[in-house]
Amino acid sequence: MNEQSATTGYLAWQFSQVMGSRLEKELRVLDLTLAQHTALMHIARSPGISSADAARRTGVTAQSMGAAVNGLVDRGMLERRPHPTNRRVLCLHITDDGRHLTERAQAVVKNVNDAALSVLSPTEQATAHSLLYRLVAHLNPDALPPSA
Template structure:
């Protein structure tokens, strides 16, 4: 006879609460950015490329903690919308360097205030000190458990992609 599973309160489980918070965060982000028709992952990709112009697609996947095939689809959609450009690396034609187009830079400038409003709404139930504490604890959990992810985030290297491109040129 099989043992009966115990009664477990899902709401007391951190994984369940984190999944719910993720659903809520995505919902709030989509509400705040509805006028732009952009997803949280697309925003992350645009922001990462803005932060490191010339980033290659594999490195982008690491920066935004997405698998490379998902990132390839995101990049294709952003390029199709005219927000991102893929150009061959002069030092290695197999590598594609990513940069924002003028339209991509303009969109990002418009989206940032909406994204910031979404972040404020997510944290609004907490007072200022609790927000700082929550973010510190959340970052600790993410950093400590990063290696357990299907797509671990890769930290930004010193000097960024543009410095690597300059270093690789004769």
């Protein structure tokens, strides 16, 4: 497949696969999976979110998100609290230990990101980020931070 025949979607998927694999490998040092890191990030941004809502926002299956959340609750990184009006829903909140782990994980993610993008100039990196951000904002805006 040459540069002209690869679709943008295919290239984005390939990039996503490689980045996901690299992130999984590096996050293992913190005893985190990529799904757990994603859960921590979204719950830190949206305290009280349900596991199902976190799964929808991130494009992770409900089963994968449930397993990630269960592991984080067992480790004391997250806690479940009753929903104020719906008895069937549990709200997720990050603990102080979870917040500390999230900060450490963000440093790992930054290192992986910096290494992967080192082939691009700073201007190219900013352009790639801007274009990907616009595409995600168009296709899955809930995946982005609420304040963005």
